[in-house]
Amino acid sequence: MPFKRYVEIGRVALVNYGKEYGRLVVIVDVIDQNRALVDAPDMVRGQMNFKRLSLTDIKIDIPRVPKKKTLIDAMEAADVKNKWENSSWGRKLIVQKRRAALNDFDRFKVMLAKIKRGGAIRQELAKLKKASSA
Amino acid sequence: MVAFRFHQYQVVGRGLPSAIDEHPKIYRMKLWATNEVRAKSKFWYFLRKLKKVKKSNGQVLAINEIFERNPTKIKNYGIWLRYQSRTGYHNMYKEFRDTTLNGAVEQMYNEMASRHRVRSHCIQIIKTATIPSKLCKRESTKQFHDSKIKFPLVFKKVRPPTRKLKTTFKASRPNLFM
Numbered sequence: 043m044p045f046k047r048y049v050e051i052g053r054v055a056l057v058n059y060g061k062e063y064g065r066l067v068v069i070v071d072v073i074d075q076n077r078a079l080v081d082a083p084d085m086v087r088g089q090m091n092f093k094r095l096s097l098t099d100i101k102i103d104i105p106r107v108p109k110k111k112t113l114i115d116a117m118e119a120a121d122v123k124n125k126w127e128n129s130s131w132g133r134k135l136i137v138q139k140r141r142a143a144l145n146d147f148d149r150f151k152v153m154l155a156k157i158k159r160g161g162a163i164r165q166e167l168a169k170l171k172k173a174s175s176a
Numbered sequence: 177m178v179a180f181r182f183h184q185y186q187v188v189g190r191g192l193p194s195a196i197d198e199h200p201k202i203y204r205m206k207l208w209a210t211n212e213v214r215a216k217s218k219f220w221y222f223l224r225k226l227k228k229v230k231k232s233n234g235q236v237l238a239i240n241e242i243f244e245r246n247p248t249k250i251k252n253y254g255i256w257l258r259y260q261s262r263t264g265y266h267n268m269y270k271e272f273r274d275t276t277l278n279g280a281v282e283q284m285y286n287e288m289a290s291r292h293r294v295r296s297h298c299i300q301i302i303k304t305a306t307i308p309s310k311l312c313k314r315e316s317t318k319q320f321h322d323s324k325i326k327f328p329l330v331f332k333k334v335r336p337p338t339r340k341l342k343t344t345f346k347a348s349r350p351n352l353f354m
Contacts, residue, residue, distance in 0.1 A: 045330075048327060050325065050327075051323075059335065059337055063338075073250050073273055073274065073275065073320070074273045074274075086248070087248040088248070096332075097354060106323050
């Protein structure tokens with residue numbers, strides 16, 4: 043099947059290894075076959091190996107190696123942050139983070155909520171079974 | 177980037193002043209070495225081959241490390257070098273694309289070791305220069321001179337985000353499609 047996510051100037055990627063793990067960066071230029079120059083609003087522009095990047099579906103419109111201000115404006119215009127947080131991948135990461143930060147009382151509340159939800163599902167299922175058998 | 181193995185130094189030295197020569201000529205060299213001690217030693221090695229002066233009758237006046245002026249700008253570096261192969265000495269010109277000169281030099285040493293089995297002590301750097309894109313000679317650097325460059329990543333390596341989470345066995349086979 044053809045490829046949908048390309049390494050190109052303006053592609054948004056997620057760092058999946060190393061010190062910058064979990065950060066969303068923009069590819070602003072390609073150094074060579076294995077490395078790209080990446081930039082994000084709150085970090086110094088630096089080089090990164092493609093092995094450390096996971097490409098996303100989001101792409102913004104920027105010239106080659108833009109100034110920091112141009113980059114931030116372009117990211118605002120393309121609304122990268124909201125697009126990421128509403129995408130299924132972004133939402134999964136947010137949920138993971140929340141779950142990792144629960145304390146014991148929160149986990150207790152989650153357990154009660156799960157039991158309640160399971161009970162409601164089973165009641166509905168029992169009703170449907172009765173209706174179909176009757 | 178990770179710390180560079182090779183640093184660029186500027187070494188300035190001259191022969192000691194003597195009765196025949198009150199103010200000997202001062203020579204400056206830019207060279208690559210792993211540390212300052214080695215840089216000074218290399219300086220005398222090269223200077224001995226050019227002028228009649230040795231470390232015993234000379235003095236190093238200054239040694240400074242040279243850092244990259246623009247480490248966020250991608251540049252094409254051309255490196256001229258002289259290396260010793262199993263059968264003799266050869267000159268070579270190589271091009272690299274990198275953000276810093278130290279990075280390009282490190283790439284050069286790695287490439288010479290892998291492609292030609294030349295160890296670092298058999299390589300002498302004659303000259304390095306930043307080459308504008310129009311004057312690059314090698315296809316492998318010229319193929320990245322495209323402002324609308326676009327290519328897919330074909331193979332995704334699945335690895336845990338830290339080495340602590342590494343396991344020998346996994347429950348399912350990985351998905352390698354990007």
